[in-house]
Amino acid sequence: METTVTTANSEEKTWGGGNEPMGASYGKLMMWFFIVSDALTFSGFLAAYGFSRFKFIETWPLADEVFTHFPFMHGVSAPMYYVAFMTFILIFSSVTMVLAVDAGHSLNKGKVTIYMFLTIIGGLIFVGSQAWEWKNFIKGEYGAIETKGGSLLQFVDKEGHRVALADFAATLPEERAQLGRDKAKWFMSEPVLPTYSVAEVQAGFKSHPDILVRTEVLKNKQKTVLSREESELRLSQAAIVIEGANLERNEYGSKLFADFFFFITGFHGFHVFSGVVFNIIIFFNVLLGTYDKRKSYEMVEKVGLYWHFVDLVWVFVFTFFYLV
Amino acid sequence: MSHEHVSNEKRIWTVFGLLSLITIVEVFFGIVKPDFLHMNSFLAMTLLNWLFIILTIVKAYYIVWAFMHMEGEKSTLKNAVVLPLIFLILYLVFILLTEGNYIYEVFKNSTIKWNF
Numbered sequence: 532m533e534t535t536v537t538t539a540n541s542e543e544k545t546w547g548g549g550n551e552p553m554g555a556s557y558g559k560l561m562m563w564f565f566i567v568s569d570a571l572t573f574s575g576f577l578a579a580y581g582f583s584r585f586k587f588i589e590t591w592p593l594a595d596e597v598f599t600h601f602p603f604m605h606g607v608s609a610p611m612y613y614v615a616f617m618t619f620i621l622i623f624s625s626v627t628m629v630l631a632v633d634a635g636h637s638l639n640k641g642k643v644t645i646y647m648f649l650t651i652i653g654g655l656i657f658v659g660s661q662a663w664e665w666k667n668f669i670k671g672e673y674g675a676i677e678t679k680g681g682s683l684l685q686f687v688d689k690e691g692h693r694v695a696l697a698d699f700a701a702t703l704p705e706e707r708a709q710l711g712r713d714k715a716k717w718f719m720s721e722p723v724l725p726t727y728s729v730a731e732v733q734a735g736f737k738s739h740p741d742i743l744v745r746t747e748v749l750k751n752k753q754k755t756v757l758s759r760e761e762s763e764l765r766l767s768q769a770a771i772v773i774e775g776a777n778l779e780r781n782e783y784g785s786k787l788f789a790d791f792f793f794f795i796t797g798f799h800g801f802h803v804f805s806g807v808v809f810n811i812i813i814f815f816n817v818l819l820g821t822y823d824k825r826k827s828y829e830m831v832e833k834v835g836l837y838w839h840f841v842d843l844v845w846v847f848v849f850t851f852f853y854l855v
Numbered sequence: 856m857s858h859e860h861v862s863n864e865k866r867i868w869t870v871f872g873l874l875s876l877i878t879i880v881e882v883f884f885g886i887v888k889p890d891f892l893h894m895n896s897f898l899a900m901t902l903l904n905w906l907f908i909i910l911t912i913v914k915a916y917y918i919v920w921a922f923m924h925m926e927g928e929k930s931t932l933k934n935a936v937v938l939p940l941i942f943l944i945l946y947l948v949f950i951l952l953t954e955g956n957y958i959y960e961v962f963k964n965s966t967i968k969w970n971f
Contacts, residue, residue, distance in 0.1 A: 554929040563936050574944045578951045585955030586962075595885065615882040619875065626871045629922045633862055752893065839922045843915055850911040854885045855904050 562833050566840045573844050576795050577851050583787045590747035592784030594853050600667045614853050617660045624653025625842040632835045635828025647814045654807040661800045671775030675782040678768045685745045700727040701734040725772040747784050802841045809834045870921040877910050
């Protein structure tokens, strides 16, 4: 029964085992197929984002009004620059990764070590930047009002510049203590109270005649600013003061916007984090000379594939969250 | 598996320059938003968004082909990875965006309102 016996180097039987029909080793091939499935996961998230955005196309927040912070430039509106910086960091760490793979082909241990190290640093800077971005997003800048009907009101001056609640809200003698478990029965507590109450915002609005309400509705790619009378009418239906963002509501607009932001950038950030962990493991293996003894730096190539994939996903997140 | 030890550092830096250039162009247009691109649309999407999406796909091509070294792989591997992704992603995006737009129109034109 010689036909059923497959030897390690039977070149004529491509699928008989013992060879590599796709010209890639088992590990590399499986990394590719993992990437395919992970790419589909991210596509699912981004397509779901597109679904929700199309559903609320007239009221979706404008990204360049939301992400305007840049380190050490407080109060300056700098849309996009910070995410562009993050994109560069990630692309550059991809370059150092591919340089490490390249040095691995010529078994140059010193170069692989340096480039792997730079890649890890790049990844850490990126994760840190994302944490800073999240901090700003959660903290918020201007604050807003949610009406009883669930729509969001923001405040602008006569020129259309945003006005923060802190700039006009009145201070009323209505001190209200946070209900905590120490002050109540054990099952009673409440979420963190906003800095201003609805009555304080309404009173402040009355005493500042040059402030107008801006709704979520987009007209000619701009948010609609109401007249003073309409503003007063809408503000009389105010229900909740919103500062910053959480999973339930946010001061930027559609509730789903913050949910998708947290979920998609969070899931991507987790990929970057695990990529950094993989890179550190491989980095120490390089230092110990594991691949030098093996005479093959293919493991560097495999984590490299994963790392480039993380960069690839960020390119799409950047486009669909910040640009489009 | 090819075992040529030719270093392609030069190509890596060229691709890096190209990716940086595309990112700078994207950010430039994202901040300036010129009216002739932002206000005109083609096939229900603004020209600006077409530009962003096309540039993104160009970037993705260079990352996969140059950095992930897909250009050196056999065509069976190329097809096994790329074709399912192109087909499934286009399909998913098509059905979800169509459905999202349909729900938007139901809320807009019928008596059901999400916002009172």
